[in-house]
Amino acid sequence: MDHEEARAYAEDVGVVLAQMGTTPAFGTLLGWLLICDPPRQTSTELSEATGLSKASVSTGMRVLQQSGLVRRVPTAGRGHAYEIEADAFALAVDPTAKMRAFLDVVQRGLDLVGDERAPRARRLARTRDFYVFMMARLPELMDEFRAAQDARDARDALDAQGARQPEDPREARPALEGRT
Amino acid sequence: MDHEEARAYAEDVGVVLAQMGTTPAFGTLLGWLLICDPPRQTSTELSEATGLSKASVSTGMRVLQQSGLVRRVPTAGRGHAYEIEADAFALAVDPTAKMRAFLDVVQRGLDLVGDERAPRARRLARTRDFYVFMMARLPELMDEFRAAQDARDARDALDAQGARQPEDPREARPALEGRT
DNA sequence: TGCTATGTTCAGAATGTTCTGAACATGAGG
DNA sequence: CCTCATGTTCAGAACATTCTGAACATAGCA
Numbered sequence: 001m002d003h004e005e006a007r008a009y010a011e012d013v014g015v016v017l018a019q020m021g022t023t024p025a026f027g028t029l030l031g032w033l034l035i036c037d038p039p040r041q042t043s044t045e046l047s048e049a050t051g052l053s054k055a056s057v058s059t060g061m062r063v064l065q066q067s068g069l070v071r072r073v074p075t076a077g078r079g080h081a082y083e084i085e086a087d088a089f090a091l092a093v094d095p096t097a098k099m100r101a102f103l104d105v106v107q108r109g110l111d112l113v114g115d116e117r118a119p120r121a122r123r124l125a126r127t128r129d130f131y132v133f134m135m136a137r138l139p140e141l142m143d144e145f146r147a148a149q150d151a152r153d154a155r156d157a158l159d160a161q162g163a164r165q166p167e168d169p170r171e172a173r174p175a176l177e178g179r180t
Numbered sequence: 181m182d183h184e185e186a187r188a189y190a191e192d193v194g195v196v197l198a199q200m201g202t203t204p205a206f207g208t209l210l211g212w213l214l215i216c217d218p219p220r221q222t223s224t225e226l227s228e229a230t231g232l233s234k235a236s237v238s239t240g241m242r243v244l245q246q247s248g249l250v251r252r253v254p255t256a257g258r259g260h261a262y263e264i265e266a267d268a269f270a271l272a273v274d275p276t277a278k279m280r281a282f283l284d285v286v287q288r289g290l291d292l293v294g295d296e297r298a299p300r301a302r303r304l305a306r307t308r309d310f311y312v313f314m315m316a317r318l319p320e321l322m323d324e325f326r327a328a329q330d331a332r333d334a335r336d337a338l339d340a341q342g343a344r345q346p347e348d349p350r351e352a353r354p355a356l357e358g359r360t
Numbered sequence: 361t362g363c364t365a366t367g368t369t370c371a372g373a374a375t376g377t378t379c380t381g382a383a384c385a386t387g388a389g390g
Numbered sequence: 391c392c393t394c395a396t397g398t399t400c401a402g403a404a405c406a407t408t409c410t411g412a413a414c415a416t417a418g419c420a
Contacts, residue, residue, distance in 0.1 A: 001292050009289055016285045020278055021201030023408065034307070035289050037300045043367065053410050058368055078418050079366055089282075089307045095275055098200055102269075105196045109189055109215050112181050120217050126329070127214070127269045133325045141321070145313045149306070203378065223397065233380050238398055258388055259396055 003049075006035050010050055025052055025060045030069060033084040040073060040081040067091065090142055096135050103131045183229075186215050190230055205232055205240045210249060213264040220253060220261040247271065270322055276315050283311045 013031025014024045028050050033041065036049065047057045061082055064070040069088040075081045085091070106128045113121040193211025194204045208230050213221065216229065227237045241262055244250040249268040255261045265271070286308045293301040 001294070005292060009292055012288070013285055016281055019281070025409075034286075034303055035293070035300070039303065044365090054367075055369080055411075056409055059409090062368090077365090078416095084303055086303075086306065087310070089310055101196055101199070105193055106214075108192070112185060112189055113215070114181070120215070123214050123219065123264055123266075126266065129329070130267070130269055130325060133328075134321070137321055141314070141317055145310060148313075149309070205379075224395090234397075235381075235399080236379055239379090242398090258386090 006032070007049060007051070009035055023060070025056045026063060028052065029057065029060045029064060030084070030088070033070060033082065040075075040083045042075060042079055042081045044079075046082065087146065090145070094138065094142070096138055099131050099135055103128065103135070106131065186212070187229060187231070189215055203240070205230075205236045206243060208232065209237065209240045209244060210264070210268070213250060213262065220255075220263045222255060222259055222261045224259075226262065267326065270325070274318065274322070276318055279311050279315055283308065283315070286311065 010028050010031035013034065014026075014028030017027025017030065018024045029046060029052070032046065032050050033039070041049070043054065043057050043061065046052070046061070047054050050057070052060070061070065061072075064082075065072055068091050069085055070082050071085055072080050072082055106124055109124045110116055110121055110128065113124065115121060116125055190208050190211035193214065194206075194208030197207025197210065198204045209226060209232070212226065212230050213219070221229070223234065223237050223241065226232070226241070227234050230237070232240070241250065241252075244262075245252055248271050249265055251263050251265055252260050253263060286304055289304045290296055290301055290308065293304065295301060296305055
C-alpha cells in the first residue's frame with residue numbers, strides 16, 4: 001500500500017462518514033488516522049497527507065478531540081501529534097448521547113399530554129420505554145466487548161513472547177457474519 | 181393540550197431531529213405523528229397541522245415511509261392516511277444499517293493493508309471486531325425489548341377488562357434513571 | 361530579544377440543502 | 391365525460407455549510 005492508496009482510502013472514509021452526517025474533512029482525517037503509519041501524526045503531516053488546508057485540519061481535529069475520538073499528545077520538540085483512540089468507533093456509534101436528547105423531548109411530550117395512561121400517550125410512552133431500556137443496556141454491551149478485547153490482548157501478548165503457540169487464526173478473530 | 185401546543189411540540193421534535201442530521205420537516209412530521217389525535221392523519225391534515233407546504237409533506241412522508249418509520253393506510257374515500265409505526269424509534273436509533281456501511285469500508289482498509297497481524301492493521305482490526313460484535317448483539321437486545329413490551333401489553337389488556345387490579349404505576353413503567 | 365516553526369481564527373467564495381408555489385397527475389363521484 | 395379533491399413533481403429562491411487563504415497568535419531556540 002503506497003501513500004496515494006492510503007490517502008484515497010482516507011477520502012473514502014470521509015465519504016462514508018459524510019453520508020452519516022459529519023463533514024467530509026472530519027471523516028477524511030479520521031480515516032487517515034485509522035490507516036496511517038506511524039499512528040501519530042502532526043498537524044502538518046495531516047495537512048500534507050490529506051490535502052486539506054491547515055485551517056481545516058485545525059478545526060477538524062478540534063472537533064475530533066472534543067468528540068473523544070482522537071487524543072492529542074505532545075511531541076519531542078514543539079507542537080503536538082494526534083492519535084486515534086483505541087475504541088474510537090465505540091464512541092462514534094454509541095447512540096446514548098443522541099438518545100438522551102431525544103428522551104428529553106419525548107418526556108416533555110408525555111408531560112404535555114398529562115395522563116400517561118391516555119391512549120394518546122401510548123406512542124410516546126412506548127418510545128420512552130424503548131430509550132430507557134436501551135440506555136440501560138448499551139453500556140453493558142460496550143463493557144462486555146471491552147472485557148473480551150482486553151482478554152484477547154493479554155493472550156496475544158503471551159503469544160508474542162512465544163509462551164504459547166497461536167492456533168488457527170479463526171479462533172482469535174470472529175467470522176464476518178450475522179443477520180443480513 | 182390545545183392544538184397550538186401540539187404543533188409547537190412537533191416543531192421541537194423537528195429541531196431535535198435536525199440536530200441529529202435529518203431535515204427539520206422530517207422531524208416535525210414525525211413529531212406531529214407522535215403526539216397527534218387521532219393517530220392517523222391525511223396529507224392535508226398534516227399540512228395544516230404543521231404549517232408545512234403540501235410539497236414538503238409529500239416528500240417528507242415518502243422519506244419517512246421508506247425509512248420504515250411511518251405506515252400508509254388507505255382512507256374510506258379517496259386518499260390515504262399516515263400513522264407512525266409502533267416501534268418507529270427502534271428503527272430510528274438502530275445503528276446496524278450505518279454500521280454495515282462502515283464495516284464495509286473498514287474491511288476494505290484491512291484488505292489494503294494486507295497482513296491482518298501487522299501493527300498497522302491493529303486499529304482497523306479492532307474497529308471491525310467492535311462492529312461485528314455489536315451487529316450480532318443489537319438485534320438480540322431489540323428482540324428482548326419487544327418481548328418485554330408484548331408481555332406488558334398482554335397484561336395491560338387484562339387490566340382493561342378488570343380481570344386484575346393494576347398496582348402502583350411505578351411497577352409497570354420503568355423509572356427514568358441510569359448512568360448519567 | 362529576534363527568528364522561525366507551528367497552530368489558530370476569521371471573512372468570504374464556492375457549494376449544497378431545504379422548502380415552497382405553481383404546474384402537472386390521478387381517480388372518485390356526478 | 392367533466393369536475394373537483396387529493397397527491398406528486400420540479401425549478402428556483404432563501405438559507406446554511408464547508409473549506410480556504412491570509413492575517414494573527416504562540417512558543418521554542420539562537
